[in-house]
Amino acid sequence: MSLSDAGARIAAQEARLITQIADGNLEEPMQELCHRYEKSLYGFGAHILGDEALAEVMVQEIFQRLWRTAGRFDLASDSPRAFLFGIARSVGAEIRESRLAGAGRAARESSLPPLPDSVDPILDALAVREAFGTLSAPRAEVLRLALEDGLTQPEIAQRLEVPLDTVTARALHGMQALRAALGERVPGERGTGDG
Amino acid sequence: MTADGLIDLAHPEAADWLLGTLEPAAAAEFGDHLAGCGDCRTAVAELGHVGRVLQQLPPAVEPPPDLAARIVDSVLAAAAGDRTEVHLPRLPAALLAPRPRPQAPPAQRPLPPPELASLYHPSPGTRHRRAPAARNGTPAPAAGAARPARRQRRVGRYAIAAAAAAAAAVGLAAAIAFLPGLAGTTSAEAPVIGGGTIGAAVLIVLHPAAGTTASGQATAWHLPGGWSVRLQVRGLGQLAPGQYYACWYAGSGNKSRHPVLISAGTFSVGPSGSADVSMWTAADPRQFRTMEITAESPGDASQHSRVILSGVART
Numbered sequence: 438m439s440l441s442d443a444g445a446r447i448a449a450q451e452a453r454l455i456t457q458i459a460d461g462n463l464e465e466p467m468q469e470l471c472h473r474y475e476k477s478l479y480g481f482g483a484h485i486l487g488d489e490a491l492a493e494v495m496v497q498e499i500f501q502r503l504w505r506t507a508g509r510f511d512l513a514s515d516s517p518r519a520f521l522f523g524i525a526r527s528v529g530a531e532i533r534e535s536r537l538a539g540a541g542r543a544a545r546e547s548s549l550p551p552l553p554d555s556v557d558p559i560l561d562a563l564a565v566r567e568a569f570g571t572l573s574a575p576r577a578e579v580l581r582l583a584l585e586d587g588l589t590q591p592e593i594a595q596r597l598e599v600p601l602d603t604v605t606a607r608a609l610h611g612m613q614a615l616r617a618a619l620g621e622r623v624p625g626e627r628g629t630g631d632g
Numbered sequence: 633m634t635a636d637g638l639i640d641l642a643h644p645e646a647a648d649w650l651l652g653t654l655e656p657a658a659a660a661e662f663g664d665h666l667a668g669c670g671d672c673r674t675a676v677a678e679l680g681h682v683g684r685v686l687q688q689l690p691p692a693v694e695p696p697p698d699l700a701a702r703i704v705d706s707v708l709a710a711a712a713g714d715r716t717e718v719h720l721p722r723l724p725a726a727l728l729a730p731r732p733r734p735q736a737p738p739a740q741r742p743l744p745p746p747e748l749a750s751l752y753h754p755s756p757g758t759r760h761r762r763a764p765a766a767r768n769g770t771p772a773p774a775a776g777a778a779r780p781a782r783r784q785r786r787v788g789r790y791a792i793a794a795a796a797a798a799a800a801a802v803g804l805a806a807a808i809a810f811l812p813g814l815a816g817t818t819s820a821e822a823p824v825i826g827g828g829t830i831g832a833a834v835l836i837v838l839h840p841a842a843g844t845t846a847s848g849q850a851t852a853w854h855l856p857g858g859w860s861v862r863l864q865v866r867g868l869g870q871l872a873p874g875q876y877y878a879c880w881y882a883g884s885g886n887k888s889r890h891p892v893l894i895s896a897g898t899f900s901v902g903p904s905g906s907a908d909v910s911m912w913t914a915a916d917p918r919q920f921r922t923m924e925i926t927a928e929s930p931g932d933a934s935q936h937s938r939v940i941l942s943g944v945a946r947t
Contacts, residue, residue, distance in 0.1 A: 601644055
């Protein structure tokens with residue numbers, strides 16, 4: 438089974454969950470969607486709001502709104518992930534605006550992270566971070582030593598007492614696996630035939 | 633898949649370049665190398681994007697472990713409220729106010745903050761009670777703390793609350809009713825939630841006292857003039873006629889071992905046992921960190937109120 442098949446299957450599953458919510462069957466579909474998305478939505482919120490307490494408020498509000506708007510979900514054309522992150526974008530923007538409203542806007546503006554023109558980079562980062570957890574330990578270790586400790590490939594080889602070629606193979610294959618996660622994030626954008 | 637074999641042929645410097653670990657001089661050298669090395673060019677072309685993402689990963693954050701459960705609870709509470717009860721007004725205080733002060737639209741003229749200092753002393757709307765024997769970390773004495781009747785005192789609070797509530801936004805609760813078009817909404821045209829300023833949000837997860845199965849949470853937003861509190865509860869028993877639930881903030885006050893209780897409002901639940909209500913209070917949950925939900929009988933000073941739910945603000 439290819440990655441894009443798996444992505445389409447997950448999307449179909451989640452679409453069913455949203456439809457169930459629209460039909461008033463709340464508890465289990467909500468639990469499942471929370472389980473699947475709270476982490477990435479929370480990360481998204483923390484990133485655009487610069488504050489974890491606000492991120493928590495945001496995630497709660499997203500699911501409240503999911504419940505109230507599930508009826509608008511269009512099985513034929515909406516991707517569940519895009520639907521949820523669409524809500525997340527609105528809620529995040531509203532919370533930012535509320536924080537900025539009133540006097541002292543300029544001062545408060547500097548306390549918020551800049552809102553990017555597009556949320557794609559944030560979603561990419563979340564997808565990659567999530568996928569990082571699925572890498573094999575040797576690949577993850579090599580990438581971590583490079584990204585966190587700034588070690589070069591020869592330095593990593595020395596540190597781990599592993600041949601240089603092996604280190605590089607782990608790094609590149611690890612990145613390849615992460616890139617697949619990016620392809621999954623936006624069905625149809627980088628993958629093929631899973632629209 | 634496609635390029636596994638080719639990627640294996642790339643030089644170690646390609647991985648360094650992709651992960652940003654090359655010194656500037658070495659990076660320039662690699663640029664020259666790239667012109668003549670197809671294997672490295674393949675690796676860079678394939679993995680350049682993911683490499684940039686990796687180099688700019690934001691710090692990892694983890695949602696609190698009980699967040700999902702609280703979300704599900706709060707949605708179920710809101711749904712139960714919609715289905716089985718007349719929805720409580722978002723601003724009960726405003727509706728109950730005997731003399732609402734005329735107010736300009738909120739965004740233009742926010743109220744000055746109330747005298748917060750007065751909350752630290754016994755005064756109308758606040759009261760002392762004897763510190764229970766165990767006050768360390770277990771904020772809820774299961775029963776027995778005498779809570780005198782205080783209905784009349786609260787009227788004054790409602791007047792303040794109403795004026796402040798009229799001036800301030802109700803926070804996110806109000807935004808739920810408003811649905812922006814999802815597809816076309818960009819940050820530039822995003823709606824503003826009321827006219828208020830959210831300075832801080834504080835969460836209080838409510839845990840049941842022994843012998844009860846209720847659950848709930850409160851979220852407090854700091855707005856000009858005080859705090860908007862959204863309280864969501866489930867599993868509360870329906871009280872006898874004339875009784876009601878009260879929401880209190882408890883803080884340590886300025887007299888040692890005499891916690892101060894400040895009312896954040898009262899409410900009732902229907903047969904569903906759920907409620908989703910917004911209240912207004914001047915009490916700062918960062919100061920008065922314990923929240924208690926009690927069942928009250930008005931006008932009977934001898935009646936002992938029971939603490940049903942309690943929790944401590946996370947700050």
